Amino acid sequence: MYLITKENGDLVEVLDISALVDPCRDEMPGRYPLYGGRQSAVVLKKTTLSFLSGGPLPECWLKPVI
Numbered sequence: 001m002y003l004i005t006k007e008n009g010d011l012v013e014v015l016d017i018s019a020l021v022d023p024c025r026d027e028m029p030g031r032y033p034l035y036g037g038r039q040s041a042v043v044l045k046k047t048t049l050s051f052l053s054g055g056p057l058p059e060c061w062l063k064p065v066i
Contacts, residue, residue: 003030003049003057012049015041020057023064 001014012030014020019028030044050056
């Protein structure tokens with residue numbers, strides 16, 4: 001699965017879907033894909049990401065129900 005950064009629209013490969021959809025985690029591992037090679041994984045704040053369409057991530061992925 002791929003998302004984009006809100007700041008500059010960079011493409012991000014999601015490396016752990018369960019971390020993305022877990023509302024108790026505010027970060028998830030991802031990778032900025034490079035043509036012709038692979039980059040190391042980085043930890044990204046979920047609030048800095050959006051869908052490729054520019055739409056926001058669902059609130060249920062970002063805020064736990066208490």
